[in-house]
Amino acid sequence: xxxxxxxxxxxxxxxxxxxxxxxxxxxxxxxxxxxxxxxxxxxxxxxxxxxxxxxxxxxxxxxxxxxxxxxxxxxxxxxxxxxxxxxxxxxxxxxxxxxxxxxxxxxxxxxxxxxxxxxxxxxxxxxxxxxxxxxxxxxxxxxxxxxxxxxxxxxxxxxxxxxxxxxxxxxxxxxxxxxxxxxxxxxxxxxxxxxxxxxxxxxxxxxxxxxxxxxxxx
Amino acid sequence: xxxxxxxxxxxxxxxxxxxxxxxxxxxxxxxxxxxxxxxxxxxxxxxxxxxxxxxxxxxxxxxxxxxxxxxxxxxxxxxxxxxxxxxxxxxxxxxxxxxxxxxxxxxxxxxxxxxxxxxxxxxxxxxxxxxxxxxxxxxxxxxxxxxxxxxxxxxxxxxxxxxxxxxxxxxxxxxxxxxxxxxxxxxxxxxxxxxxxxxxxxxxxxxxxxxxxxxxxx
DNA sequence: ATATTTTTTTAGACTATTCTAAAATCTTAT
DNA sequence: ATAAGATTTTAGAATAGTCTAAAAAAATAT
Ligand SMILES: [Mn+2]
Ligand SMILES: [Mn+2]
Ligand SMILES: [Mn+2]
Ligand SMILES: [Mn+2]
Numbered sequence: 001x002x003x004x005x006x007x008x009x010x011x012x013x014x015x016x017x018x019x020x021x022x023x024x025x026x027x028x029x030x031x032x033x034x035x036x037x038x039x040x041x042x043x044x045x046x047x048x049x050x051x052x053x054x055x056x057x058x059x060x061x062x063x064x065x066x067x068x069x070x071x072x073x074x075x076x077x078x079x080x081x082x083x084x085x086x087x088x089x090x091x092x093x094x095x096x097x098x099x100x101x102x103x104x105x106x107x108x109x110x111x112x113x114x115x116x117x118x119x120x121x122x123x124x125x126x127x128x129x130x131x132x133x134x135x136x137x138x139x140x141x142x143x144x145x146x147x148x149x150x151x152x153x154x155x156x157x158x159x160x161x162x163x164x165x166x167x168x169x170x171x172x173x174x175x176x177x178x179x180x181x182x183x184x185x186x187x188x189x190x191x192x193x194x195x196x197x198x199x200x201x202x203x204x205x206x207x208x209x210x211x212x213x214x215x216x217x218x
Numbered sequence: 219x220x221x222x223x224x225x226x227x228x229x230x231x232x233x234x235x236x237x238x239x240x241x242x243x244x245x246x247x248x249x250x251x252x253x254x255x256x257x258x259x260x261x262x263x264x265x266x267x268x269x270x271x272x273x274x275x276x277x278x279x280x281x282x283x284x285x286x287x288x289x290x291x292x293x294x295x296x297x298x299x300x301x302x303x304x305x306x307x308x309x310x311x312x313x314x315x316x317x318x319x320x321x322x323x324x325x326x327x328x329x330x331x332x333x334x335x336x337x338x339x340x341x342x343x344x345x346x347x348x349x350x351x352x353x354x355x356x357x358x359x360x361x362x363x364x365x366x367x368x369x370x371x372x373x374x375x376x377x378x379x380x381x382x383x384x385x386x387x388x389x390x391x392x393x394x395x396x397x398x399x400x401x402x403x404x405x406x407x408x409x410x411x412x413x414x415x416x417x418x419x420x421x422x423x424x425x426x427x428x429x430x431x432x433x434x435x436x
Numbered sequence: 437a438t439a440t441t442t443t444t445t446t447a448g449a450c451t452a453t454t455c456t457a458a459a460a461t462c463t464t465a466t
Numbered sequence: 467a468t469a470a471g472a473t474t475t476t477a478g479a480a481t482a483g484t485c486t487a488a489a490a491a492a493a494t495a496t
Contacts, residue, residue, distance in 0.1 A: 042482095089332040103324060254455060276474060
């Protein structure tokens with residue numbers, strides 16, 4: 001069974017590696033996990049030993065099949081707990097990450113399948129990210145930046161490009177959150193700002209700067 | 219902030235120490251936690267250093283005020299999670315302990331207060347044990363062994379003396395679980411067995427052996 | 437092609453938790 | 467009161483994870 005720490009490394013490698021399974025660097029991992037590169041090297045040797053990663057000195061890492069499977073299970077747990085926190089415990093979607101970071105390490109398959117059922121088998125987490133199924137399969141949903149959509153577009157907010165607290169708080173003030181319905185009424189040519197209809201009832205104008213950082217899907 | 223391990227030691231000392239705050243022995247702790255006495259001694263020195271316990275070499279341990287407060291918070295979390303698992307995720311009351319053992323270490327006061335609210339501020343866990351309030355206060359509910367009650371008694375199952383799987387499984391088969399309503403209809407003098415009415419609708423006979431291991435409250 | 441900079445690894449050390457084996461202390465039974 | 471037995475502590479070592487400082491390798495810029 002993996003330790004807390006090993007799980008965090010594997011998850012980080014998955015996130016840095018992306019769909020294309022790109023090589024991940026020692027420094028990259030150390031930045032995300034806030035450890036020193038020397039510590040990362042130690043852990044890489046260990047995870048390689050246990051065959052969770054492909055690792056050749058000085059050449060970067062990728063996950064093995066086994067490692068990727070493990071990563072997807074951790075991500076599944078993380079995102080299911082996030083749904084629980086937001087849907088059931090009324091947390092705001094931008095304050096659940098830290099707690100889910102702890103909950104994702106609870107070991108019990110039965111717990112997770114019961115939680116999944118309790119939540120109604122959600123496909124996406126509160127940030128619009130897909131929740132892997134028990135086999136680790138993920139539904140990929142095409143997403144676009146709102147600024148690239150035409151007048152008349154009709155869809156749903158599925159995430160943000162920029163994730164600074166300042167931006168998230170501003171979105172919150174506008175009542176824009178993942179899952180919110182959006183349609184584009186008009187585009188102001190002068191500054192690229194958009195007149196939108198939110199949740200089919202609120203009309204408002206958002207700047208190009210905002211539209212450039214909002215992912216939507218139809 | 220306490221580590222996982224320190225929390226387990228403090229909780230164990232609390233449980234062994236009881237209401238009367240009795241001295242707890244090194245061997246006692248080592249048995250519960252399945253570590254060697256030498257490891258316990260090491261941890262006792264550390265917890266004493268951090269003033270969670272009163273510890274004098276060769277003389278046993280008790281919790282300080284600070285230690286007791288900490289213990290009650292951990293127990294509060296443990297029991298609230300147990301309620302969640304049983305009430306919301308449909309776990310059986312005898313299969314939640316191990317998972318709660320992990321969940322009790324999640325650090326977030328906000329999470330616990332939200333969970334408490336979500337569960338309807340329960341006063342007792344699925345095993346009939348009291349849940350400390352946010353200040354660490356516990357409602358003590360007088361409990362008696364069913365075998366000591368008179369014919370005509372009317373109350374609720376609040377726990378078991380014996381906790382072997384064999385006994386719990388048998389109770390399960392009889393549909394007797396914490397929270398179940400019980401009244402005594404008749405006592406058979408010959409063998410001490412009891413004719414009882416369960417949940418106000420099922421009549422059955424239980425042996426003296428069973429009645430001797432069931433805690434009830436009125 | 438060589439020098440400089442950046443990245444990565446190694447070497448050695450520290451903290452947390454655990455262990456085994458041996459010594460110290462306490463308890464109990466003559 | 468003392469010997470035997472049980473409990474507890476110490477000493478020394480292991481593993482997991484982290485760190486700093488220094489060496490090695492790779493990337494980049496003349
Ligand atoms: Mn984590
Ligand atoms: Mn998320
Ligand atoms: Mn625990
Ligand atoms: Mn319980």
